[in-house]
Amino acid sequence: MADRNFSATRIPGFATIAVAAFVVLYLPIFTLVIYAFNAGQSIAVWEGISFHWFAKAWANEAVKSATLRSLIIAVSASAIATSVATMAALGTTRRPAFRGQTFIYVMINQPLMVPEIVTAVALLIFFGVIKQATGYQGLGYLILAHTAFCIPFAYLPIRARLEGMDLSLETAAADLYASDWQTFRFVTLPLLFPGIIAGAMLAFVISLDDVVITEFVKAGGQDTLPTYMLGQMRRAITPEVNAISTGLLALTVVLLTAFFLLTRKKG
Amino acid sequence: MTEYAIEARNAVKAFGQGDVAVRALDDVSIQIRKGEFFTLLGPSGCGKTTLLRLIAGFETPTSGQILLDGQDITALPPNRRPVNTVFQSYALFPHLTVAQNVAFGLQMLGRPRAEVDRTVERMLALVKLEPMAGRKTSQLSGGQQQRVALARALAPTPKVLLLDEPLSALDLKLRKEMQVELKRLQTETGITFVFVTHDQEEALTMSDRIGVMSAGKLQQVGAPREIYTTPVNRFVASFIGETNFLPAVLGATGAVLGSGDVLALSTGGKTGPATLAVRPEQVRLVPAGEPGSLPATITGWVYFGTDTHVHLALRDGTEVVARLQSGATGDSALTKGEAVGLRFTDGALQILGD
Ligand SMILES: Nc1ncnc2c1ncn2[C@@H]1O[C@H](COP(=O)(O)OP(=O)(O)O)[C@@H](O)[C@H]1O
Ligand SMILES: [Mg+2]
Numbered sequence: 001m002a003d004r005n006f007s008a009t010r011i012p013g014f015a016t017i018a019v020a021a022f023v024v025l026y027l028p029i030f031t032l033v034i035y036a037f038n039a040g041q042s043i044a045v046w047e048g049i050s051f052h053w054f055a056k057a058w059a060n061e062a063v064k065s066a067t068l069r070s071l072i073i074a075v076s077a078s079a080i081a082t083s084v085a086t087m088a089a090l091g092t093t094r095r096p097a098f099r100g101q102t103f104i105y106v107m108i109n110q111p112l113m114v115p116e117i118v119t120a121v122a123l124l125i126f127f128g129v130i131k132q133a134t135g136y137q138g139l140g141y142l143i144l145a146h147t148a149f150c151i152p153f154a155y156l157p158i159r160a161r162l163e164g165m166d167l168s169l170e171t172a173a174a175d176l177y178a179s180d181w182q183t184f185r186f187v188t189l190p191l192l193f194p195g196i197i198a199g200a201m202l203a204f205v206i207s208l209d210d211v212v213i214t215e216f217v218k219a220g221g222q223d224t225l226p227t228y229m230l231g232q233m234r235r236a237i238t239p240e241v242n243a244i245s246t247g248l249l250a251l252t253v254v255l256l257t258a259f260f261l262l263t264r265k266k267g
Numbered sequence: 268m269t270e271y272a273i274e275a276r277n278a279v280k281a282f283g284q285g286d287v288a289v290r291a292l293d294d295v296s297i298q299i300r301k302g303e304f305f306t307l308l309g310p311s312g313c314g315k316t317t318l319l320r321l322i323a324g325f326e327t328p329t330s331g332q333i334l335l336d337g338q339d340i341t342a343l344p345p346n347r348r349p350v351n352t353v354f355q356s357y358a359l360f361p362h363l364t365v366a367q368n369v370a371f372g373l374q375m376l377g378r379p380r381a382e383v384d385r386t387v388e389r390m391l392a393l394v395k396l397e398p399m400a401g402r403k404t405s406q407l408s409g410g411q412q413q414r415v416a417l418a419r420a421l422a423p424t425p426k427v428l429l430l431d432e433p434l435s436a437l438d439l440k441l442r443k444e445m446q447v448e449l450k451r452l453q454t455e456t457g458i459t460f461v462f463v464t465h466d467q468e469e470a471l472t473m474s475d476r477i478g479v480m481s482a483g484k485l486q487q488v489g490a491p492r493e494i495y496t497t498p499v500n501r502f503v504a505s506f507i508g509e510t511n512f513l514p515a516v517l518g519a520t521g522a523v524l525g526s527g528d529v530l531a532l533s534t535g536g537k538t539g540p541a542t543l544a545v546r547p548e549q550v551r552l553v554p555a556g557e558p559g560s561l562p563a564t565i566t567g568w569v570y571f572g573t574d575t576h577v578h579l580a581l582r583d584g585t586e587v588v589a590r591l592q593s594g595a596t597g598d599s600a601l602t603k604g605e606a607v608g609l610r611f612t613d614g615a616l617q618i619l620g621d
Contacts, residue, residue, distance in 0.1 A: 166356070168354055168358040169358055169360060169361075171354075172352070172359075172360070173360075173371070174324075174325075174345040175345050175346070175351055176346075176351065176371050176372035176375055176419070176423070177347075177372055177376050177423065178346055178375045182375055187360060191361070191362055
């Protein structure tokens with residue numbers, strides 16, 4: 001009997017196209033990583049292996065402070081966004097469907113739909129007004145902006161996890177004398193935890209490599225790692241940028257791998 | 268002090284509003300005695316789960332009251348009622364081990380660690396699951412999960428244990444074993460069990476008393492034998508066991524059947540149209556024309572091993588089934604179309620209200 005299932009793998013030329021796609025996707029990144037180890041000054045002419053550029057980036061005060069700033073923003077924004085997203089997910093799934101539910105989904109996911117550049121300009125103007133009024137110039141604006149666009153990324157895995165959860169477990173906890181708080185603490189939260197971790201990591205990565213909104217919102221001297229690198233691009237490019245990128249890439253890969261391991265495992 | 272563990276007084280539960288409202292419970296009053304094995308029996312959708320959820324506190328009645336030990340608990344949340352539930356889906360906590368599941372209720376009650384450990388051990392022994400204490404519940408078979416659910420609900424020694432069709436997910440053999448097991452647990456612990464099932468045989472074999480429900484209403488409450496032998500209405504008679512229904516008109520000294528035959532029977536002063544019910548095992552075949560017997564014709568039979576169901580027609584075509592022990596008649600003695608006489612065991616005929 002003929003196999004009735006459609007499979008893209010049997011389309012002629014599938015393998016060729018797949019390989020080409022992988023090459024296009026990964027060759028530039030591969031080149032970037034290779035040249036991070038270049039002994040010479042160029043990002044295009046290979047002159048032998050060296051860790052020179054990593055050492056140079058590591059010693060660069062501007063890189064250090066930008067890295068620290070990036071981490072502070074990413075940690076704060078992802079922590080706040082994850083807490084908010086957890087509450088939003090509990091509020092939207094732990095009850096029968098209500099009027100306006102779709103509207104709330106749209107509102108929560110708004111940052112995914114509005115073009116980033118529009119949000120960036122809007123925030124620039126909005127925060128400008130607040131800066132005028134309060135005189136506050138600190139990192140708070142960046143943390144707030146990052147929190148806003150991180151929320152949907154934290155929300156989606158948490159909500160997926162909640163929707164897969166058996167509601168009768170919470171009923172059973174209440175039946176076994178758990179108060180609302182105990183039910184949340186000992187049943188809902190532990191079952192939700194993989195979703196929360198996944199959401200937090202996704203939010204962290206998204207915050208870490210944001211350029212557009214950060215570029216518009218940051219005050220002078222508030223470069224994050226990505227905006228610092230963008231600034232470097234305007235000058236002579238050395239493999240130092242490759243080295244920084246490679247570090248950022250390594251961090252992202254580690255986090256995303258952990259994310260997939262956590263979301264894959266059920267129960 | 269009252270002799271009742273649980274009482275429902277005029278409990279009404281309506282879901283939805285206006286035209287789409289469903290009366291899941293329609294004015295149910297019930298009294299469940301302390302220490303008894305009480306079964307709620309009825310077809311799917313008749314409101315059994317809703318009544319259990321009202322007792323457990325997961326739903327509040329639209330009107331009416333729930334009493335526990337004579338105290339009105341209608342407004343108490345589930346975590347403040349000394350009542351535990353064995354859920355139909357078991358609802359075991361997947362992130363906890365078997366022992367942690369069993370310990371959960373006691374921990375939430377803030378019992379000391381040593382007491383919790385001792386009780387958990389005792390409960391696991393009671394349901395014969397000691398070797399599984401450290402396992403995750405997902406590593407257990409259906410029957411074992413069922414036992415964990417039981418142990419978890421029994422551990423805090425509730426005043427009442429509610430069981431919502433706990434055996435329906437098990438295969439036949441396991442179900443029979445668990446029926447015996449449940450009955451043993453109930454006797455050993457002395458806890459009041461309110462057991463829900465739609466299986467009449469299960470209800471008859473396990474219960475001290477049965478409450479039969481239909482369409483949100485309680486139809487009859489009584490001991491299994493009472494429910495079986497003296498059903499109060501057509502629904503109860505047909506839901507529990509098999510029954511022959513004979514339309515009749517009651518007079519002062521007896522009943523006139525649709526076939527025109529007259530049956531002597533004490534009608535308790537009732538007159539007018541009624542339905543008579545008689546169980547197939549209370550119908551006997553006698554030679555045609557025997558005085559006091561009803562004339563009938565054999566239309567067929569079905570052999571069941573230990574007994575044979577003989578299908579008969581009265582003169583007006585009313586169908587009657589007689590259950591005869593297979594050895595007693597010998598199938599060879601039956602002939603299709605043969606004229607026979609029917610007799611009913613003394614006191615077997617029940618007059619049914621609707
Ligand atoms: N939460 C609910 N919302 C609406 N209708 C419900 C709800 N729960 C039960 N019902 C309805 O109430 C009736 C009784 O349900 P239930 O108590 O679950 O019956 P049983 O347990 O006897 O099968 C059914 O018609 C069911 O559809
Ligand atoms: Mg039910």
